[in-house]
Amino acid sequence: MAVASLGICGAASAAPDGGVSLIAADAGVFCTLDERNPTAPGNGMVCDLLRELSRRVGHPQSPKPYPLQRAMMVAATGPGIVMAPLTRTPLRERNYQWLVRLFDEDFVVVAKRGSNVDISTLDKVGRLRVGVVREGVSAEHIKNHGWQGLQLATRDVANARKLDRGRIDAWVGPWNGILSTQRAAGLRTEDLRRGVLLKRTGVYLVGSPDLDPAIGGAWKKAFDDMIRDGSYGRVLHQYGFVSPPPSTVP
Known part of the structure; x- marks a missing residue:
């Protein structure tokens, strides 16, 4: 897959393998x-x-x-x-x-291990302060659930830090992405507790x-x-x- 340079409007100029x-x-x-x-x-x-x-x-x-x-x-x-x-x-x-x-990925709810928040069902999660990436897949999946405590972030690393500091109760995202982001933020994956599955997607x-x-x-x-x-x-x-x-x- 070669990448030709992209113009300001997003259009791609012709690439060597048939313009791809x-x-x-x-x-x-x-x-x-x-x-x-x-x-x-x-x-x-x-x-x-x-x-x-x-x-x-x-x-x-x-x-x-x-x-x-x-x-x-x-x-x-x-x-x-x-x-x-x-x-x-x-x-x-x-x-x-x-x-x-x-590949497939599970979008799940996580909380801080040792916290007493209930993340076992979507209804119970909906009562919490929940971190999610703005305009991301997680936000798209949960927008019809009517959750009132959504806390929007531009990147998941912000959700990792908010959860660690107690500024949100739970965090929604792809499981592998959550694990990687937790490590990138300098936090331990062992400090996370996995809850209800929101959706599995491709x-x-x-x-x-x-x-x-x-x-x-x-x-x-x-x-x-x-x-x-x-x-x-x-x-x-x-x-x-x-x-x-x-x-x-x-």
Whole structure:
């Protein structure tokens, strides 16, 4: 997956492999951008998956790092965009071609271990002060629950620190993202207590609506090959990814 330079309006200029540009969205544990050097390659599990997929399809450049909201906008408008990671939700369904289901992730509620707050059901969580990322998937999932104590943050690291300091009672997010963010904040994962499952969702590699289906098929084949030869599993193991237990995905 090569990334050509993107214009100010988000349109991608032609790339060597049929005009495809690759974007890595800043999504916490999965692909993180360096705020001090925003043009530097992203780091994380999905960034590594993208680089390997890119190599296999013969895409000559590295993924272009973008903040999540901007990455979503560019991928929805094209032309010729391949982007990851993106969680699949009903509101996003029509905006992209959903090329490859990279993995599943559980969105859960956590509290500080030793606290007496009840996070066993969604109704009980709704009475608490709950930290969530603004405009993130967690916020989208819970907006119809009518929770009154939502505390919005721009990044999950703020939720980790708020929970540690007692400024919120609970925190909602993807389980692997929560664990990684807790470590990044210099806090112990052992200090977290996991509660009710909000939703299980798939995290995808997506294409812009105009993307040639043959190009999407090449990326899918490269992913299938990674699974078969074990390289996919090795990347997940390297990052300590905790796969959700088998079940029917909502």
